[in-house]
Amino acid sequence: MTGTSLTTARALPADAKALQEPTTVTLRPRFEGSNICTWIGFKHVDYLVEEAVLEHLRRNGWAAGRLYEEYGLCVDLVDIDAAILAATHIDDTVTARVHVPAQDTADGEITLAVTLHTDAPTPVKTATATVRVALRHDPRGGAAAPLPEPVLPYTTALVDRAARVRPTALPTVPATAADGPELLRALTAGANAHGWSRRVPYYHCHFTERLQMSGYLRMMEAAVDRFLDDRGISIKRLLDEQDWIPVVPRNSVSMLAEVRMEERIHTVLTVENVFKRLTYTARMDCYVLRGGVPVHTATGRITHGYAHIESRRDWNLVSFDDRMLDALNGRRP
Structure with a gap:
């Protein structure tokens, strides 16, 4: 089957x-995100934010599919910063409000603020987020209509945002480090960190070949899971022994550079701060090795507390015990 040739494009606003x-917009959380009892995990709260942003663009004439098919423009969520204020459950109806924040600087990316509420039995604000969107031009796919004036301020030929984000000091990496365990050891040396590497699969990508925001959110979730297991406090172990589960009040991811399908990506999770016995914050950094040089492709942060499961619906926050504190601070038994 062949596609129809592109002749004329409908006018954008x-x-x-x-x-x-x-x-x-009214949304429902996905069943996949209901991992513990009926609570929705942070990644799927972010997915609700993403869906709300896409619907906002769609309703205002900037639908992601239309922008790509007619103009070769990829809608890329390149930055998300979300605060989770209350639990969302699997059967909740979620109302999302999307607007342009007052502090929008219109600096080449679309900035949108999102607020989520659950509707029953009374409205509860469950999350707030700020999202930045770039329109990345894709030369693949053949002919495209000329770019209309409204999209030009937000269009880029490449996602290259390192200058927008306060840089993290790049670890010293030997020039001989191969794209494997030696590189990972260099990236984690001297830090309270855990790292892992993987080949970027196609199902973490979009617009044919590039790693998308949801792929980074999946890697952040996996990095935490691996870190906790490495420290002897895996999620299953604490669930079995203490009925404890991790909860996330805040998370963020900023893309810095593009990553392509089947590149080998190295993810490092570093504990930056343990606040009393209540929460810890970890930084995620992602790298790919190009021309023998590690390229910093994304950075983000996630804050965790822990809750004790009280019933099938309710939980209560708990203080970290000594085992948890020692593990988070890198003191192994």
Whole structure:
């Protein structure tokens, strides 16, 4: 089967003012995200934010599919910073409100603020997030219509955002380090960190070949899981022994550079701060090795507390015990 040739494109809104109009959309969390009892994990809360952003663009004439098929523009969520204020459950109806924040700087990316509420039995604000969107031009796929004026301020030929984000000091890596365990040891040396490497699979990518935001969120979730297991406090172990589960009040990811399908990506999770016996914050950094040089492709942070399961619906926050504190601070038994 062949696609139809591109001749004319429908006009986009005359300017970007349409994006200033708030959007309210009703969503449901995905069943996959209900990992502990009926609570929705942080990754799937972020997915609700993503869906709300896509619907906001869609309703204002900037639908992701249309932008790609007609103009060769990829809608890329390149930055997300989310605060989770209350639990979302699998059967909740979620109302999302999307608007342009007052502090938007219009600096080449679309900035949107998202607020999530659950609706029953009374409205509860469950999350807030700020998202940044770039329109990345894709030369694949053949002919495309000329780019209309409204999209030009947000269009880029390459996602290259390292200058936008306060840099993390790059570890010293031997020039002879191969794309494997030696590189990972160099990336984690001298830090309270755990690292792992994997080949980027196609199902973490979008627009044919590039790693997308949801892929980074999956890696962040996996990095935490691996870190806790490495420290002897795996999620299953604490669940079995103490009925404890991790909860996430805040998470963020910023893309710095593009990653392509089947590249080998190295993810490092570093504990930055343990606040009393209540929460810890870890930084995720991702790298690919190109031309013998590690390229920093993303950075993010995630904050965890722990909760004791009280019933099938309720939990209570708990203080870290000595075993947890020792493990988080890198003191192994």
